[in-house]
Amino acid sequence: MRSVRHRDWRPVLRSVAIALTLAVTIPAVAGAQQVNTGDQSESRQELLDRIAQLEKRLGEVATAPQSNPEVLVAMAAPQAAPQQTPAMPPGMVMPPGTVMPQTGPSPGANPANPEGNPADSTNPQDLLDRIKVLEQRLKDLETSAVLSEPETRTKRVEVYVDPQGGVHDEPVPGARKTVTYQRERVYRRQTMSEQIEAALADADEHKVEVGVNAGIVAQFAVRTEGDPTPADNHSYELASADLFFTAGIAQNTLFFADLVGLGGTHPGYEIPTLTLINGYAARLQNQNQISVREAWLRTEVVGGKLALVAGRMDLTNYIDHNAAANDETSQFLSDALVNNPMLGLTENGIGFVSVYDPKNGFNFKFGFQQSDSNATSLNQSIFTMGEVGFVTRLPKTGEGNYRFWYRTDNASGTGNRYGFGTSIDQRLSPRITLFGRYGEAQAYVKSDSFYSGGLKFDNGLGFFPGDTWGLGYAQTQLQTSEKERVIEGFYNFSLTEKLKLTFHASHFLEMQQGGTKLGYLVPGVRLQANF
Amino acid sequence: MLNSKRVLTISGFMVVVGGLSAAFYNLLPTSRVHAADVKVADPTSVVMIVNRDSNDLAFMDIKTHKIVGKTFLGNNVNPHMVMMSPDGRYVVTGGTRANKAYIVDSHTLELVKVIPVGIAPEHLSFSPDSRWYYQGNPDGDSISVIDMQSMTMVKTITGLVEPLNITFTPDGSKAYVGNYGAHWVGVIDVRRHELMKKIYLSDFPGVAKLDPSRYLGGTKGINVGLFSPDGKYLYAADGDLGIVAVIDPREDKVIKTIRVGKDPWRIYMSHDGKYAITPNNGDETISIVDLKENKVAATLEAGPDMTGVNFAAGKAFVISSTSGYVYVYNMSTLRPGGRLKIGTNVQLETATTDVADQKLYLAESTTNSVVIIDARTEAIERVANVGLFPWGTHIMDSKDNYCH
Numbered sequence: 001m002r003s004v005r006h007r008d009w010r011p012v013l014r015s016v017a018i019a020l021t022l023a024v025t026i027p028a029v030a031g032a033q034q035v036n037t038g039d040q041s042e043s044r045q046e047l048l049d050r051i052a053q054l055e056k057r058l059g060e061v062a063t064a065p066q067s068n069p070e071v072l073v074a075m076a077a078p079q080a081a082p083q084q085t086p087a088m089p090p091g092m093v094m095p096p097g098t099v100m101p102q103t104g105p106s107p108g109a110n111p112a113n114p115e116g117n118p119a120d121s122t123n124p125q126d127l128l129d130r131i132k133v134l135e136q137r138l139k140d141l142e143t144s145a146v147l148s149e150p151e152t153r154t155k156r157v158e159v160y161v162d163p164q165g166g167v168h169d170e171p172v173p174g175a176r177k178t179v180t181y182q183r184e185r186v187y188r189r190q191t192m193s194e195q196i197e198a199a200l201a202d203a204d205e206h207k208v209e210v211g212v213n214a215g216i217v218a219q220f221a222v223r224t225e226g227d228p229t230p231a232d233n234h235s236y237e238l239a240s241a242d243l244f245f246t247a248g249i250a251q252n253t254l255f256f257a258d259l260v261g262l263g264g265t266h267p268g269y270e271i272p273t274l275t276l277i278n279g280y281a282a283r284l285q286n287q288n289q290i291s292v293r294e295a296w297l298r299t300e301v302v303g304g305k306l307a308l309v310a311g312r313m314d315l316t317n318y319i320d321h322n323a324a325a326n327d328e329t330s331q332f333l334s335d336a337l338v339n340n341p342m343l344g345l346t347e348n349g350i351g352f353v354s355v356y357d358p359k360n361g362f363n364f365k366f367g368f369q370q371s372d373s374n375a376t377s378l379n380q381s382i383f384t385m386g387e388v389g390f391v392t393r394l395p396k397t398g399e400g401n402y403r404f405w406y407r408t409d410n411a412s413g414t415g416n417r418y419g420f421g422t423s424i425d426q427r428l429s430p431r432i433t434l435f436g437r438y439g440e441a442q443a444y445v446k447s448d449s450f451y452s453g454g455l456k457f458d459n460g461l462g463f464f465p466g467d468t469w470g471l472g473y474a475q476t477q478l479q480t481s482e483k484e485r486v487i488e489g490f491y492n493f494s495l496t497e498k499l500k501l502t503f504h505a506s507h508f509l510e511m512q513q514g515g516t517k518l519g520y521l522v523p524g525v526r527l528q529a530n531f
Numbered sequence: 532m533l534n535s536k537r538v539l540t541i542s543g544f545m546v547v548v549g550g551l552s553a554a555f556y557n558l559l560p561t562s563r564v565h566a567a568d569v570k571v572a573d574p575t576s577v578v579m580i581v582n583r584d585s586n587d588l589a590f591m592d593i594k595t596h597k598i599v600g601k602t603f604l605g606n607n608v609n610p611h612m613v614m615m616s617p618d619g620r621y622v623v624t625g626g627t628r629a630n631k632a633y634i635v636d637s638h639t640l641e642l643v644k645v646i647p648v649g650i651a652p653e654h655l656s657f658s659p660d661s662r663w664y665y666q667g668n669p670d671g672d673s674i675s676v677i678d679m680q681s682m683t684m685v686k687t688i689t690g691l692v693e694p695l696n697i698t699f700t701p702d703g704s705k706a707y708v709g710n711y712g713a714h715w716v717g718v719i720d721v722r723r724h725e726l727m728k729k730i731y732l733s734d735f736p737g738v739a740k741l742d743p744s745r746y747l748g749g750t751k752g753i754n755v756g757l758f759s760p761d762g763k764y765l766y767a768a769d770g771d772l773g774i775v776a777v778i779d780p781r782e783d784k785v786i787k788t789i790r791v792g793k794d795p796w797r798i799y800m801s802h803d804g805k806y807a808i809t810p811n812n813g814d815e816t817i818s819i820v821d822l823k824e825n826k827v828a829a830t831l832e833a834g835p836d837m838t839g840v841n842f843a844a845g846k847a848f849v850i851s852s853t854s855g856y857v858y859v860y861n862m863s864t865l866r867p868g869g870r871l872k873i874g875t876n877v878q879l880e881t882a883t884t885d886v887a888d889q890k891l892y893l894a895e896s897t898t899n900s901v902v903i904i905d906a907r908t909e910a911i912e913r914v915a916n917v918g919l920f921p922w923g924t925h926i927m928d929s930k931d932n933y934c935h
Contacts, residue, residue: 155897156898430827497742
C-alpha cells in the first residue's frame with residue numbers, strides 16, 4: 001500500500017525545487033547582466049563601501065557649521081556641470097499659458113531619494129563618478145573648513161507654571177502664564193562675515209555712540225542803508241563743534257548729551273538787529289569754552305505712543321518745528337528763519353516735555369523749560385508750551401505739516417505773559433516746499449508779532465541730487481514800532497553724506513525807534529561736517 | 532485527503548509565485564513611488580512658512596490657523612524663501628547654506644527632489660506656466676534654471692551681480708533680474724535662458740567721487756523690478772541712487788526716473804494699481820509714487836529697518852523689522868494711519884496677504900511665531916511655535932508674496 005503521504009509530497013517537492021531555483025537563478029541572472037563574475041561583485045561592493053565611508057566622513061565634517069564662505073564656494077563648485085545644456089533649441093517659442101499635467105510625479109521626483117544619489121547603482125562608472133565627487137567635496141571641506149559650534153542664543157519665552165511648579169509650553173488647567181528666558185541652539189551654518197557682523201552689531205548696541213557736528217561760518221557785512229557803523233565791510237568767522245553722546249540705558253530709554261564749543265566772531269557783535277544774523281550765535285555763551293547745550297533722558301511708554309523727556313533741553317526741538325526752516329546747520333542761517341522769536345526762549349535750560357504721537361498724523365506736545373541760566377530756582381523764567389500738529393494733504397499737493405502752539409512765561413517778572421503761533425510746511429510738488437510761520441507775543445502794552453515764509457527746493461532740483469536751496473523772508477515787529485525785515489537765500493551743496501558746503505546771502509533792514517533805517521547785506525559761506 | 536493535496540499544491544504554487552516575485556523585486560529600480568497621505572488638498576488653503584533655523588517648511592491652514600504639516604529639509608539647509616508653483620503642484624525653496632534647491636510636493640508635503648544649484652540660493656521665481664523655476668544665487672552671481680518637467684537644473688545663467696529677485700513677464704518670454712550689487716536690471720531671454728540686456732538706470736552724481744566711503748564701501752543697487760498691475764511699465768528702485776526708474780518693457784529702456792527718499796529698499800505695488808511704495812531706510816520715510824503721473828505723491832514718516840510692505844483693506848502696512856512696529860497708511864488719503872505694536876525686542880521679517888486682501892501673515896523670527904493682522908480692524912493674533920526663526924510666509928496667488 002502506497003502511503004498517501006509519500007505519494008502527495010512529490011509534486012510539492014518538485015514545486016519547491018522549481019521555486020527555489022527560480023528565486024535564486026533569476027536574480028543571479030539579472031545581476032549577471034551587469035556584473036558577470038564574482039570578482040566584479042566584490043569590486044562593486046568595494047566601491048559601495050568606499051561611497052558609504054566617504055559619505056559618513058562628509059557628514060561628520062559638513063554637519064558642523066561652516067564658518068568659511070570659501071568652503072561654501074568649494075562645495076558648490078562640482079555642482080555646476082550642466083551649465084551648457086540648452087534648455088530649448090534657439091528660436092523655439094515657449095507656448096504661452098502652457099500648463100503642466102496635474103497628476104503623477106515628474107521624472108526625477110523621488111521622495112525616497114530626493115538628492116538622486118546613485119549610491120545603489122549597479123553601473124561601476126556611476127559609482128566611480130560618485131566617489132570622485134565625494135572625494136573632491138571632502139578634500140575641499142577638510143582643507144579649508146573652519147569649524148564652529150552650532151548657533152546658540154537666549155530667548156524670552158512664555159511658559160505656563162502649574163500649582164505644583166511644573167512648567168508647560170502650552171496652557172494647562174490651573175497654570176499661570178509667565179515669562180522666562182531659555183537658551184536655544186540651532187543648526188545654522190554661519191559664515192565668518194556673518195559672525196563678525198553680529199558681534200559688531202552687538203557691540204554697537206551696548207556702546208555709547210559719539211557724533212560730531214562741526215561748522216565753520218564766514219560772513220561779510222556790507223552796509224546798504226543808514227549811517228555808517230563799525231560793521232561796514234567787516235568780515236566774521238565763527239567755528240562751532242557739537243559733540244553728541246547717545247546711549248540706550250534701558251528698554252525704550254535713551255540718554256543724550258550735546259556738548260558744544262564755540263569760538264570766533266559774528267556780525268551780531270557790530271550790527272544791532274532784532275534777531276540774530278547768524279543762528280549759530282544763539283549757542284554762544286562763552287568764547288572758546290565747552291558748555292553743555294543739552295543733556296536729557298527720553299523714555300517711551302504707552303506702547304511707544306507717549307515719549308517723556310527730561311533734563312537740559314532746547315524746547316524748540318519739539319515745539320515750532322518746521323521741515324524747511326528749522327536748522328541753522330543745513331538750512332537758513334538767519335535766526336528769524338530758524339525759530340519763531342515769539343516763542344521767547346533765549347537759551348536752553350532745564351525742562352520737561354511729553355510728546356504724544358500715535359503716528360496717525362496727529363501729535364500733541366506739552367512741556368516747560370527754564371530759559372535763564374542765572375535763575376536761582378525753577379520758579380524763574382519758566383516757559384510753558386503746548387502744541388497740536390497734524391499731517392494732511394491739500395488737493396493737488398503733497399503732504400503738509402501744520403502746527404499750532406501756545407505758551408505762557410514768567411520771564412518778565414511781572415506775571416505771566418502769553419504767546420501763540422503756527423508753523424507750516426506744505427509740499428507743493430515733490431521738489432518744492434512752501435513754509436511759513438506766524439506768531440504773536442504779549443508785551444508790556446501791546447503785542448509783538450512775527451511772520452515768515454518761503455520756499456525750499458530739493459529732490460534733485462539742483463546741481464547734485466542731494467542739494468537743497470531756499471528763499472525766505474521774515475518780518476519782526478515789536479510793540480515799540482521797531483521792525484526788522486530779513487531776506488535770505490541759500491544753496492546747499494551736498495558734497496558727501498557727511499560734508500556740505502552752503503552759500504548764503506541775506507539782507508537785514510532794521511527800522512529802529514525814531515524812524516532811522518539800517519540795512520546790511522551779509523553774504524557768507526558755511527562748511528558743515530556731520531559724522 | 533483531496534483537500535490536503537490541493538492545499539499542498541496551492542502552497543507549492545504560491546512558493547513559486549513568491550520566488551518569481553522575489554526575483555522580479557530585485558530587478559525593480561529604486562525609484563519606487565510610495566503612496567503618501569495627502570495633507571493639503573487645496574494648495575490655496577495654506578500659508579507656507581519658511582523656518583530658517585529649524586530647516587523646514589511649515590504649512591498652516593488659513594482657516595484654522597493650525598499647522599497641518601512640516602517638511603524637514605536637512606540640517607544646515609537654512610531655507611530662505613518659499614514659493615508655490617503657479618499650477619499649485621510644488622513648493623520650492625532655496626537652501627542658502629546647502630547650496631541646493633528643494634522641491635516639495637504641495638499635497639503630500641514630501642520632499643521629492645533636491646537639486647544642487649549655485650552659491651547661497653535665496654530668492655526665486657516661477658515662469659507663469661510653471662515650467663521654469665529660476666533660483667537666484669546672490670553669492671554666486673547667477674541664476675540656476677530648473678526645468679520642473681524633468682526636475683533637473685538645465686542651465687546656470689551667469690553674468691549677474693548679486694541677483695536678488697526675478698520677475699517674469701506675464702507671457703513668460705522675458706524675466707527681469709534685480710542686481711543688488713550693481714545698478715542695472717538684467718533682462719533674461721527665457722527661451723534661451725540667457726542674459727540678453729542690461730538696462731542702465733541712471734548716472735551717478737558728479738560728487739560721488741568725493742564720497743568713496745559711501746560708494747565704494749558697498750553697493751545698494753536694485754532689489755527687484757516689478758510690473759505695474761496693468762503691466763505697462765516695470766519699476767525698479769535703486770538704493771544708492773535714491774531713485775525709482777520707470778522701464779518700458781517693449782524697448783527695455785528707462786523712460787523716467789523718480790527721485791524718492793534715501794536708500795530705498797525696493798518697490799511694492801498697491802493692489803489697485805494706483806500707487807507704489809518705496810520704504811526708504813536711509814531717512815526712515817516711505818515715498819508713495821503715483822503710478823499714473825509717475826511722480827511722488829507723498830513722503831511720510833516711517834520706522835527703521837523696513838523689510839516689507841503689504842496692502843489690504845485700502846491700507847498699506849509697512850514692516851519696521853527692528854522696532855517691533857508695523858506702520859499703517861491710509862491709501863485713499865495718503866496719510867499716516869497709526870502703527871501697530873507687534874512686540875518688544877522682537878525681529879519682524881516679511882509678510883504675505885491673503886487673496887481676499889483681509890489678513891496679513893507676518894513672520895516674527897525671535898518668538899518663532901506668525902502674527903496674523905486683520906487689516907480692517909487691525910486686531911492681532913499670534914500663532915506660536917511654527918518653527919525656528921520663521922523668515923517669511925507665502926500664500927498661493929497672493930499679490931504680496933515677497934522676501935527680504
